Amino acid sequence: MLKAKNKLGLIFFPAYDWAISPTHPEREERLLYTQDQLKEEGIFDVEGIVELKPDIATDIDVMRTHFCFPDVESVTTQSHLISAGGAIRAARAVLDGEVSSAFALVRPPGHHSMKCVHGNRGFCNINNEAIMIEYIRENYNIRRIAIVDTDCHHGDGTQDIYWHDPDVLFISLHQDGRTLYPGTGHLRENGGPGAKGRTINIPLPPHTSEEGFLYVIDEMVLPILEDFKPDLIVNSAGQDNHYTDPITNMNFTAKGYAMLNDKLKPHIAVLEGGYSIQGALPYVNLGIVLAMAGIDYSHVKEPDYDIRYHPQDEEITAYIKKLKKEVLNNYFSPMPDYMRASPGEFTVRHKNIYYDTDGIHENQKEQIKTCKNCRGLLVIESSSSVNPPSAGIEIPVDGCSKCKKEGYALMEKMWKSREFVTIQMTDRVDKRYFRYSQY
Amino acid sequence: MRLGIDVGGTHTDAVIVDQAKGVIAKYKVKTLKEDLLGTIIHSLKEITANQDISKITNVNLSTTLSTNAIVENRLEETALFLSSGPGIDPENFAIGNNTYIINGSIDHRGSEVLGLDSIQLKKSLKECADKNIKVFAAATKFSTRNNKHELTIKEAAIPFCDYITMGHEISGLLSFPRRAATAYYNSAVWRIYNNFINSVIDAMANIGIKAPLNILKADGGTMPLEISRRVPVESILSGPAASIMGIIALCNIKEDSVILDIGGTTTDIAIFAAGSPLVNREGAALEGTPTLVRSLENRSIGIGGDSAIKIENGKVVTGPERFGPCMADGGNMPCLIDALNFKKIIQYNNRDASERGIIELAKKNKFKADHLADAAINFAAERINAEIEKMLFELNSKPVYTIHDMIHAEKIIPKKIYIIGGPAKALADVLSGDIEILVPEDYDVANAIGAALARTTFETELFCDTGKGKMIIPNINVEKNVTRQYNLDEAISDAKTFTREYLRKHGIDINLDELTITEATNFRMINDFYSAGNDIRVKCQMKPNVVMYLHK
Ligand SMILES: [Zn+2]
Ligand SMILES: [Zn+2]
Numbered sequence: 001m002l003k004a005k006n007k008l009g010l011i012f013f014p015a016y017d018w019a020i021s022p023t024h025p026e027r028e029e030r031l032l033y034t035q036d037q038l039k040e041e042g043i044f045d046v047e048g049i050v051e052l053k054p055d056i057a058t059d060i061d062v063m064r065t066h067f068c069f070p071d072v073e074s075v076t077t078q079s080h081l082i083s084a085g086g087a088i089r090a091a092r093a094v095l096d097g098e099v100s101s102a103f104a105l106v107r108p109p110g111h112h113s114m115k116c117v118h119g120n121r122g123f124c125n126i127n128n129e130a131i132m133i134e135y136i137r138e139n140y141n142i143r144r145i146a147i148v149d150t151d152c153h154h155g156d157g158t159q160d161i162y163w164h165d166p167d168v169l170f171i172s173l174h175q176d177g178r179t180l181y182p183g184t185g186h187l188r189e190n191g192g193p194g195a196k197g198r199t200i201n202i203p204l205p206p207h208t209s210e211e212g213f214l215y216v217i218d219e220m221v222l223p224i225l226e227d228f229k230p231d232l233i234v235n236s237a238g239q240d241n242h243y244t245d246p247i248t249n250m251n252f253t254a255k256g257y258a259m260l261n262d263k264l265k266p267h268i269a270v271l272e273g274g275y276s277i278q279g280a281l282p283y284v285n286l287g288i289v290l291a292m293a294g295i296d297y298s299h300v301k302e303p304d305y306d307i308r309y310h311p312q313d314e315e316i317t318a319y320i321k322k323l324k325k326e327v328l329n330n331y332f333s334p335m336p337d338y339m340r341a342s343p344g345e346f347t348v349r350h351k352n353i354y355y356d357t358d359g360i361h362e363n364q365k366e367q368i369k370t371c372k373n374c375r376g377l378l379v380i381e382s383s384s385s386v387n388p389p390s391a392g393i394e395i396p397v398d399g400c401s402k403c404k405k406e407g408y409a410l411m412e413k414m415w416k417s418r419e420f421v422t423i424q425m426t427d428r429v430d431k432r433y434f435r436y437s438q439y
Numbered sequence: 440m441r442l443g444i445d446v447g448g449t450h451t452d453a454v455i456v457d458q459a460k461g462v463i464a465k466y467k468v469k470t471l472k473e474d475l476l477g478t479i480i481h482s483l484k485e486i487t488a489n490q491d492i493s494k495i496t497n498v499n500l501s502t503t504l505s506t507n508a509i510v511e512n513r514l515e516e517t518a519l520f521l522s523s524g525p526g527i528d529p530e531n532f533a534i535g536n537n538t539y540i541i542n543g544s545i546d547h548r549g550s551e552v553l554g555l556d557s558i559q560l561k562k563s564l565k566e567c568a569d570k571n572i573k574v575f576a577a578a579t580k581f582s583t584r585n586n587k588h589e590l591t592i593k594e595a596a597i598p599f600c601d602y603i604t605m606g607h608e609i610s611g612l613l614s615f616p617r618r619a620a621t622a623y624y625n626s627a628v629w630r631i632y633n634n635f636i637n638s639v640i641d642a643m644a645n646i647g648i649k650a651p652l653n654i655l656k657a658d659g660g661t662m663p664l665e666i667s668r669r670v671p672v673e674s675i676l677s678g679p680a681a682s683i684m685g686i687i688a689l690c691n692i693k694e695d696s697v698i699l700d701i702g703g704t705t706t707d708i709a710i711f712a713a714g715s716p717l718v719n720r721e722g723a724a725l726e727g728t729p730t731l732v733r734s735l736e737n738r739s740i741g742i743g744g745d746s747a748i749k750i751e752n753g754k755v756v757t758g759p760e761r762f763g764p765c766m767a768d769g770g771n772m773p774c775l776i777d778a779l780n781f782k783k784i785i786q787y788n789n790r791d792a793s794e795r796g797i798i799e800l801a802k803k804n805k806f807k808a809d810h811l812a813d814a815a816i817n818f819a820a821e822r823i824n825a826e827i828e829k830m831l832f833e834l835n836s837k838p839v840y841t842i843h844d845m846i847h848a849e850k851i852i853p854k855k856i857y858i859i860g861g862p863a864k865a866l867a868d869v870l871s872g873d874i875e876i877l878v879p880e881d882y883d884v885a886n887a888i889g890a891a892l893a894r895t896t897f898e899t900e901l902f903c904d905t906g907k908g909k910m911i912i913p914n915i916n917v918e919k920n921v922t923r924q925y926n927l928d929e930a931i932s933d934a935k936t937f938t939r940e941y942l943r944k945h946g947i948d949i950n951l952d953e954l955t956i957t958e959a960t961n962f963r964m965i966n967d968f969y970s971a972g973n974d975i976r977v978k979c980q981m982k983p984n985v986v987m988y989l990h991k
Contacts, residue, residue, distance in 0.1 A: 029964060035840075040614060042617060054838075282547055299525055300525055302525070
């Protein structure tokens with residue numbers, strides 16, 4: 001009987017009774033053919049591969065990561081909580097030693113969900129990986145985590161959540177934002193004032209192929225990871241770089257994804273996008289599963305590979321090679337942030353965010369304190385086309401007593417001003433998550 | 440009157456059950472392992488001795504023949520033809536010494552990607568002919584979506600072989616490795632099974648029994664003889680299922696329950712949800728090899744009446760080894776039965792021998808005899824309890840695939856434990872807890888009762904792609920063209936009608952309402968934002984049940 005070299009946990013949750021809308025790419029059918037392929041291959045019978053039932057994320061799990069307006073219930077459905085719970089189950093399986101790595105094949109995806117949530121953007125409501133990572137940091141003695149986002153779209157949500165976090169390295173490989181939603185993910189987006197070089201964007205030209213992706217992994221991602229020395233590597237495993245994907249323009253393959261995972265060796269992979277549900281997903285998912293389990297994947301190949309896949313143009317190869325220096329510089333010697341406020345003061349960012357799926361416009365004022373003793377109090381004032389002014393206050397994981405006191409005082413003051421319909425407190429130090437609400 | 444025989448590893452049991460009077464005859468004899476046929480003929484003669492043979496309407500047989508042949512590797516040299524296309528290297532699924540991998544590929548939608556390599560096939564067949572191999576098995580990937588390649592292999596193979604199993608005829612479920620293994624085992628036991636069955640039929644004729652013969656399966660149901668000739672592999676592991684069906688007939692099980700069948704060497708554990716035995720979703724494993732043979736959810740642990748008592752690192756341990764019978768039965772090592780005898784929980788055979796054994800072992804290890812016996816019994820009870828807990832935990836944490844099932848699926852929480860088998864009564868007192876424990880009457884022949892009263896079971900899986908305009912039910916060879924408008928209701932109706940028709944053809948007349956739809960899904964398929972038809976799947980089952988109950 002076939003045996004996995006590395007014990008792998010699979011959390012397979014296709015949500016066969018949930019869709020954004022009947023013809024939306026994020027619909028019931030999306031993982032049906034993947035399940036067919038995995039079953040037919042006998043994956044669930046392989047010795048060393050175990051299928052695990054997802055947890056259901058709680059409101060607290062969500063609030064630990066997001067500011068939800070007006071509250072968690074209003075911006076999530078059960079499907080989101082199960083999807084995030086699937087990622088949490090994957091983490092538990094790995095960190096409790098049940099398996100050596102885990103792959104959460106769950107939907108809906110999450111990497112476009114930002115710190116503040118007013119609704120759905122880019123098919124995502126809440127950020128599965130971030131909810132998982134915050135669960136890990138609260139329940140296990142793990143601090144340094146690297147996320148490598150291999151979805152074709154820029155993981156702008158994950159970037160936003162970890163923008164100010166020096167312990168979480170976020171690397172995103174994606175089709176250049178000038179040619180694809182959400183339009184961000186440029187080289188210069190490099191992390192907040194206290195976390196420079198902890199956000200690394202690698203925008204790739206359309207039609208990047210196996211060669212280009214693997215070059216990026218070998219020459220950019222792996223050297224950075226080697227230096228960062230994370231306790232845990234997470235792959236945001238979007239599969240829309242595939243040459244058959246209907247909403248993107250890349251040229252990646254199932255075997256390529258398998259090789260990528262073989263090189264990256266993530267502890268946890270969480271499915272993100274990927275909408276070529278018949279032509280790509282069954283093979284890409286199979287490839288990733290085999291690679292993670294340490295089983296030979298050299299026979300994994302799409303039926304139309306010989307007809308439709310083309311090796312990379314030389315021009316693209318040259319372009320990607322030129323990216324290397326800039327990417328490595330962004331990590332090893334990032335530009336200091338001259339805009340950073342002096343100690344005790346807040347650095348302010350104003351943001352306008354569009355939620356494409358739900359058609360929501362959000363206005364944000366984000367303030368992060370420069371603190372000598374911790375990474376600083378975070379305060380976000382946010383209003384949107386669906387919510388009057390609301391606010392979130394976060395006392396960070398390593399929050400100092402001064403920041404903590406200031407956070408609670410600020411909450412009272414803001415609430416008394418009656419300018420906000422809801423204020424969420426995320427106190428990571430005392431693990432208190434609650435809100436004041438006029439509803 | 441229905442006649443049931445269960446040929447077990449140690450004993451063969453036979454009963455005759457009368458519709459009105461219940462069990463009117465029972466017979467038990469040691470199984471002669473080297474002469475199963477002799478044991479059966481002898482049992483048939485004994486059980487029918489003073490009965491009106493003409494009133495027997497059914498003979499149901501549960502036999503370990505196929506299981507033994509596989510476990511003891513007494514298999515006919517069989518050629519296995521595999522064709523897999525992309526994915527895991529098919530070499531991993533080779534079984535036996537004659538696996539041939541033929542190029543060809545069918546994808547998950549049942550579309551042919553690459554035709555079967557006829558030159559390779561011919562060459563392989565020639566090799567089989569040279570080796571004088573006479574039984575073949577063919578399994579191709581996704582053959583339950585499109586059986587073309589398996590049919591091609593069969594057509595080419597017919598001139599060379601006495602029998603060939605095609606994977607898609609065994610089950611409509613997906614799993615290429617299971618299909619390959621099941622098809623292989625089916626062919627490998629085909630001849631030995633058919634020869635055996637022919638002898639049983641001759642013997643029945645000699646005795647004067649004219650009733651039809653049905654064969655017990657691992658899912659607690661029967662299959663008509665003619666079907667069993669083609670899928671003898673379905674007769675494996677029927678013994679534990681027969682016992683479970685016996686319990687159903689003997690007890691009025693309505694709620695979540697645990698069934699324990701305590702034998703000499705092992706204890707079998709089965710779980711009932713809302714009064715029905717749980718069926719394993721994928722299929723039974725045979726010697727560690729997963730198959731597509733449907734079976735009841737059932738687990739065996741090494742605790743039985745003859746489990747040896749030992750001292751390991753200063754601790755009293757019972758089982759899992761059995762070194763022979765207990766001392767009460769003339770053995771020479773104290774066993775669980777001896778501990779129960781010593782404690783006067785039971786009164787079984789030579790109690791003096793039991794006492795002697797326990798006292799001696801205690802003395803040798805500086806234990807108090809009383810303490811040793813208690814510890815041995817507790818160990819056994821705890822092992823059984825722990826295994827029940829583990830099984831329930833696993834069943835309750837089985838993955839589900841819809842939000843509805845995630846939120847609403849009910850957990851199995853047993854309210855009763857039913858115990859059968861030799862030391863049943865004794866262990867019932869020991870297995871403590873808040874759960875009610877019951878020991879049904881007539882439990883000593885529950886297996887044969889289960890065999891006698893089990894009804895036919897059958898399962899079909901319908902698959903339809905309305906975009907392609909095709910509906911198939913692979914294991915009964917149904918293929919039908921449908922329109923784009925074909926819907927789930929029509930599919931459900933088709934699944935039931937075609938299944939009934941198939942069973943009728945094999946002499947089993949059933950009502951449509953005896954068929955249960957266990958799964959019915961309808962996915963709208965979208966291709967680049969345009970509708971591409973529907974993917975409809977229906978699972979239809981004749982669920983395991985008994986034809987009558989014996990409880991009052
Ligand atoms: Zn994407
Ligand atoms: Zn501080």
